[in-house]
Amino acid sequence: MNNKDTPTVDIEKAIKNCYSTWGEVYYDEYYGDGAPYPPVHLNLIKSILNDAGSKRVLDAGCGPASMLRHFLQKGREIYGFDLTPEMVLEAKRVMGQLGVPESHVWEASVLNPSGYFCDSANDDKYDAIVSCGVFPHLREEDEIVAISNIYNSLMPGGLAIVEARNALFSLFALNRHTYEFFTEKLIPVEELRGFATNEENVKLEVALEQLKAQLRTDLPPIRKGKAGELGYDEVLSRLHNPLELERVFKEVGFQEVEVVFYHFHSLPPQFSGSIRNLFLQGSINMEENPRDWRGYFMASAFCVVAKK
Numbered sequence: 131m132n133n134k135d136t137p138t139v140d141i142e143k144a145i146k147n148c149y150s151t152w153g154e155v156y157y158d159e160y161y162g163d164g165a166p167y168p169p170v171h172l173n174l175i176k177s178i179l180n181d182a183g184s185k186r187v188l189d190a191g192c193g194p195a196s197m198l199r200h201f202l203q204k205g206r207e208i209y210g211f212d213l214t215p216e217m218v219l220e221a222k223r224v225m226g227q228l229g230v231p232e233s234h235v236w237e238a239s240v241l242n243p244s245g246y247f248c249d250s251a252n253d254d255k256y257d258a259i260v261s262c263g264v265f266p267h268l269r270e271e272d273e274i275v276a277i278s279n280i281y282n283s284l285m286p287g288g289l290a291i292v293e294a295r296n297a298l299f300s301l302f303a304l305n306r307h308t309y310e311f312f313t314e315k316l317i318p319v320e321e322l323r324g325f326a327t328n329e330e331n332v333k334l335e336v337a338l339e340q341l342k343a344q345l346r347t348d349l350p351p352i353r354k355g356k357a358g359e360l361g362y363d364e365v366l367s368r369l370h371n372p373l374e375l376e377r378v379f380k381e382v383g384f385q386e387v388e389v390v391f392y393h394f395h396s397l398p399p400q401f402s403g404s405i406r407n408l409f410l411q412g413s414i415n416m417e418e419n420p421r422d423w424r425g426y427f428m429a430s431a432f433c434v435v436a437k438k
């Protein structure tokens with residue numbers, strides 16, 4: 131989906147449509163035994179919350195309480211909201227079984243400042259706000275709104291943990307994302323075309339085709355919907371450069387901003403299929419150090435962790 135000219139309201143409509151069939155199956159698919167990769171981010175985020183002693187925690191874009199259900203512990207209040215009604219329904223069911231009041235889960239967008247509180251009678255600020263899997267679905271111009279809303283909903287000293295898909299991993303993946311990163315973010319293609327001679331322009335196009343031919347641009351496969359709804363790759367699902375996202379957090383006023391990486395790939399993904407177990411073991415070993423500099427290139431996801 132082209133996000134430049136699409137209004138936020140239409141983007142959110144498409145996102146809701148995409149996630150409408152995932153309410154009941156999302157947890158099993160990504161956190162259950164059949165998940166393609168263990169949910170390593172869960173322990174990472176839990177340990178950050180525990181180390182900070184977070185007592186009042188909000189999950190902004192909580193899905194079916196996939197992470198939230200694991201945050202429950204004695205002395206901690208947990209809250210969550212999500213854009214997609216089917217996700218909220220499932221999150222309420224799961225939280226209800228754990229004894230969390232139904233009112234602790236509600237429907238809202240991260241772009242709405244009042245959406246961060248379940249009602250006006252309960253608008254105490256949080257000491258931690260987690261948001262995983264949401265930022266890929268925000269337009270670039272909207273992400274500062276979400277980061278400011280998170281900042282304003284935290285108490286002083288509160289912690290933000292925001293997950294994004296790592297755009298720099300494109301350099302290690304050697305696939306379609308690599309080609310897009312080279313031609314859209316690194317090489318100033320339009321500028322070169324502008325001052326090249328006719329002869330140079332022809333050679334430039336040949337060079338770009340040769341670059342493409344060296345990469346598996348047929349990978350990764352485009353993810354389509356399960357039952358006629360829009361698939362993950364058919365709605366806005368952006369990648370983020372950790373160096374740039376870190377800067378936006380600082381601009382909003384966050385301090386002690388750092389990046390932690392997860393979903394390491396011990397090999398470029400296209401080579402992982404034939405030696406699956408070796409790839410998995412090597413990747414899981416790398417998860418032990420979320421601050422490993424190789425994460426900038428070899429991890430497909432990261433969290434910005436920042437203090438108000």
Ligand SMILES: C[S@@+](CC[C@H](N)C(=O)[O-])C[C@H]1O[C@@H](n2cnc3c(N)ncnc32)[C@H](O)[C@@H]1O
Binds near residue numbers: 264267
């Ligand atoms: C990939 S799922 C992640 C769910 C959960 N946070 C997790 O990590 O397991 C992304 C979720 O973000 C929600 N979402 C997308 N855009 C949102 C927005 N603007 N405000 C709130 N939730 C949003 C979707 O409805 C979906 O449930």
